[in-house]
């Protein structure tokens with residue numbers, strides 16, 4: 001096996017499961033000779049009860065945090081084994097495992113408080129269970145120099161996708177939607193645009209009494225009509241959408257409380273129409289971000305995350321951005337839609353082991369570029 005082999009892990013805000021990607025890298029990250037290849041992608045879904053515990057994490061007490069720190073590490077280690085097995089790659093051929101961890105709570109700074117973040121999924125335990133070196137808490141070094149620790153994917157996006165002629169962009173439709181805009185040269189821009197699947201998931205979950213977790217394929221939304229009056233009214237008063245980057249958001253804003261605030265309007269709609277309306281909301285937030293907060297439209301928008309499988313979202317993006325080539329990451333890059341963030345983590349760890357920084361200070365607000373990750377050397381001798 002040629003190239004540097006690393007496994008990247010990702011457990012995102014949807015709390016749906018963990019993705020593990022075994023990737024092979026060659027050349028220098030950020031240089032023209034760099035290339036990346038996905039060798040295997042493994043997914044381990046969380047059970048409904050485990051997902052419930054993750055969703056309750058912001059209010060959890062220390063004993064539960066301690067348990068989940070261990071249990072997440074165990075699930076992460078299982079996903080690493082799955083990826084190696086799928087590719088038929090021996091553990092000894094792998095340089096390291098990269099893990100940002102699962103965010104238990106993120107308190108953004110405000111005028112009274114510097115905030116803080118707690119991430120779970122103990123790197124030493126993953127290293128012991130996998131028998132591999134682990135770079136964990138990939139966001140911590142950026143935070144330590146004044147950054148937000150997120151988004152971290154822009155460095156990887158620029159390595160994988162930069163076009164020397166035209167700006168290009170990536171959009172990850174996870175729970176939240178994250179955009180990276182990459183100019184032909186210079187640092188990328190990146191920020192959250194608003195909800196990804198989070199509002200849709202919460203709506204479908206509550207209307208199906210917990211039977212369904214999401215609008216599979218976007219079938220419900222495609223069969224409905226959006227409530228355009230609500231859409232315009234709500235967009236116009238959404239101060240996250242209008243705020244200039246850098247900005248990031250989460251479940252506090254686009255979770256159950258958002259649906260409660262808009263219950264009167266949404267409850268009056270059929271499930272199909274409500275799905276069409278919330279999908280259109282996600283799309284309009286992206287369109288607004290591209291038109292207002294980036295210097296020029298991208299030639300291409302590469303979409304990843306589970307939302308890339310939602311045709312209502314994808315059709316909406318194509319219809320509203322006719323000047324942009326909208327493609328999912330599988331079609332555009334050969335990277336499965338659920339694998340892109342885990343691939344980015346592997347790439348950041350690769351850079352770190354090559355003694356290169358992986359954060360983009362202009363994006364996270366960090367005072368300087370830093371190498372990312374806390375190293376757990378694991379049982380085997382480090383090389």
Ligand SMILES: Nc1ncnc2c1ncn2[C@@H]1O[C@H](COP(=O)(O)OP(=O)(O)O)[C@@H](O)[C@H]1O
Nearest residue numbers: 012013014174175197214216217305306309310
């Ligand atoms: N087949 C599908 N059709 C439509 N949406 C899907 C499908 N599969 C997954 N999703 C959506 O993708 C979400 C998970 O996306 P993911 O990229 O893993 O996000 P996160 O990084 O937040 O975990 C699910 O919560 C669901 O809304």
Ligand SMILES: [Mg+2]
Nearest residue numbers: 012014016017
């Ligand atoms: Mg996920």
